[in-house]
Amino acid sequence: MExxxxxxxxxxxxxxxxLVQRALPEASIFEADTFQAVLNLAQxxxxxxxxxxxxxxxxxxxxxxxxxxxxxxASSILIISMKDDQKTIADVLAHGVDGFISKAIDPSExxxxxxxxxxxxxxxxxxxxxxxLPATGLQSDISHLPPRQREVLRLIVEGKSNKEIAxxxxxxxxxxxxxxxxxxxxxxxxxxxxxxxxxxEIGL
Numbered sequence: 373m374e375x376x377x378x379x380x381x382x383x384x385x386x387x388x389x390x391l392v393q394r395a396l397p398e399a400s401i402f403e404a405d406t407f408q409a410v411l412n413l414a415q416x417x418x419x420x421x422x423x424x425x426x427x428x429x430x431x432x433x434x435x436x437x438x439x440x441x442x443x444x445x446a447s448s449i450l451i452i453s454m455k456d457d458q459k460t461i462a463d464v465l466a467h468g469v470d471g472f473i474s475k476a477i478d479p480s481e482x483x484x485x486x487x488x489x490x491x492x493x494x495x496x497x498x499x500x501x502x503x504x505l506p507a508t509g510l511q512s513d514i515s516h517l518p519p520r521q522r523e524v525l526r527l528i529v530e531g532k533s534n535k536e537i538a539x540x541x542x543x544x545x546x547x548x549x550x551x552x553x554x555x556x557x558x559x560x561x562x563x564x565x566x567x568x569x570x571x572x573e574i575g576l
Contacts, residue, residue, distance in 0.1 A: 379425040395483035407431040426453040445546035471495030529571040
């Protein structure tokens with residue numbers, strides 16, 4: 373497992389590195405302070421996870437995340453930022469990341485959140501009032517979910533992983549991750565378990 377941590381504050385990078393090493397002692401961890409350095413490292417490794425700040429040099433959330441998604445479709449992307457208002461969280465999730473963590477949360481939660489992302493959950497750990505994904509209006513009427521999201525939800529209810537869903541629906545893991553992310557936002561929940569509970573409620 374290879375993880376790239378990017379932030380232009382060395383002290384914070386070191387702190388995240390220690391948390392990741394504690395949670396994943398066998399992982400290879402690389403640090404970067406610019407987006408170009410991230411790209412250079414990613415060329416020489418096979419990143420399982422990118423852990424990225426929102427404000428480091430060369431990083432533009434929309435274009436940079438899109439670039440990473442295209443060049444490393446199997447990798448997970450987690451944002452950790454001090455800018456943690458609801459709009460920022462909603463915008464970042466809309467770009468297709470796998471999670472958002474506020475730098476203001478207890479450090480002990482960061483390691484757990486990273487593990488949740490690696491296990492396939494869409495993670496949001498923000499300040500009080502930002503613990504739920506921004507609602508899109510569909511959570512009150514699941515029957516209005518797009519057909520593909522309903523298929524994905526049905527398979528989540530069955531307890532299947534993203535890899536298993538990709539195989540069953542003949543999709544790429546990246547496409548499944550995108551569907552899961554959109555589904556959780558539609559349901560305004562932050563975990564597969566919560567989505568499965570809602571699916572069971574409607575008999576999927």
